[in-house]
Amino acid sequence: xxxxxxxxxxxxxxxxxxxxxxxxxxxxxxxxxxxxxxxxxxxxxxxxxxxxxxxxxxxxxxxxxxxxxxxxxxxxxxxxxxxxxxxxxxxxxxxxxxxxxxxxxxxxxxxxxxxxxxxxxxxxxxxxxxxxxxxxxxxxxxxxxxxxxxxxxxxxxxxxxxxxxxxxxxxxxxxxxxxxxxxxxxxxxxxxxxxxxxxxxxxxxxxxxxxxxxxxxxxxxxxxxxxxxxxxxxxxxxxxxxxxxxxxxxxxxxxxxxxxxxxxxxxxxxxxxxxxxxxxxxxxxxxxxxxxxxxx
Numbered sequence: 001x002x003x004x005x006x007x008x009x010x011x012x013x014x015x016x017x018x019x020x021x022x023x024x025x026x027x028x029x030x031x032x033x034x035x036x037x038x039x040x041x042x043x044x045x046x047x048x049x050x051x052x053x054x055x056x057x058x059x060x061x062x063x064x065x066x067x068x069x070x071x072x073x074x075x076x077x078x079x080x081x082x083x084x085x086x087x088x089x090x091x092x093x094x095x096x097x098x099x100x101x102x103x104x105x106x107x108x109x110x111x112x113x114x115x116x117x118x119x120x121x122x123x124x125x126x127x128x129x130x131x132x133x134x135x136x137x138x139x140x141x142x143x144x145x146x147x148x149x150x151x152x153x154x155x156x157x158x159x160x161x162x163x164x165x166x167x168x169x170x171x172x173x174x175x176x177x178x179x180x181x182x183x184x185x186x187x188x189x190x191x192x193x194x195x196x197x198x199x200x201x202x203x204x205x206x207x208x209x210x211x212x213x214x215x216x217x218x219x220x221x222x223x224x225x226x227x228x229x230x231x232x233x234x235x236x237x238x239x240x241x242x243x244x245x246x247x248x249x250x251x252x253x254x255x256x257x258x259x260x261x262x263x264x265x266x267x268x269x270x271x272x273x274x275x276x277x278x279x280x281x282x283x284x285x286x287x288x289x290x291x292x293x294x295x296x
Contacts, residue, residue, distance in 0.1 A: 048119060094109075103170070139167045143171065173244050174241070184235075192220075196222055199221055
């Protein structure tokens with residue numbers, strides 16, 4: 001099951017503000033709008049590239065930020081485009097202008113959206129996707145290998161928002177998966193322990209064929225107990241690593257992370273190591289003025 005997020009917003013209806021809650025999916029797309037009473041007032045489904053699918057719940061049009069959380073330009077301009085920041089995006093899988101970083105991706109059309117994979121990826125600003133791809137890889141590794149959160153500092157993103165947003169999504173998914181494994185493993189372990197108890201009782205109280213059947217039940221129960229315990233421990237470990245990653249924050253590559261950005265560090269280092277060449281004459285300090293007798 002895909003992770004969903006709940007975010008409150010306020011809408012201006014006439015002369016009054018009314019609070020609504022927006023449920024979004026793993027791509028950040030608005031899927032359900034709830035009122036204060038928890039009733040569904042709007043529901044949205046999408047084709048792969050953002051075109052809205054007709055649904056049974058009548059939409060009032062109050063939600064402006066729809067597919068992947070982008071503002072839909074429809075009522076005001078009548079163009080049915082999504083505002084992706086760097087570029088406008090249509091609902092048929094293309095941008096309305098060339099990718100400003102097209103020279104980096106010769107194998108992909110400069111008008112393509114998410115390299116043709118809109119189910120897995122979301123392009124939040126219409127620009128580069130490198131930071132998101134690397135964020136996915138580093139996010140998975142740091143949620144599997146213990147004490148590896150520091151690896152997230154080794155990459156300097158071009159767009160920190162893309163990189164940090166991807167890490168946040170991976171951590172949320174890892175936490176959700178870990179919770180499911182923990183609960184499921186605990187359930188299997190309890191069932192296995194129960195089967196072992198039943199099998200042991202049958203062996204003690206019975207003989208012959210019944211005792212053999214009880215032994216078989218006890219063996220199966222023991223295996224279920226071991227498997228369930230291992231699954232629960234794996235889930236708990238995954239949740240712990242995801243929690244550690246989350247507690248470290250999502251400020252990688254931004255100003256203020258570890259004192260300053262890597263860009264600033266590189267700039268200062270380049271300035272310090274700058275060699276103007278042999279023809280450069282270093283400025284000499286001005287000679288000090290001697291005091292005259294009149295000033296003594």
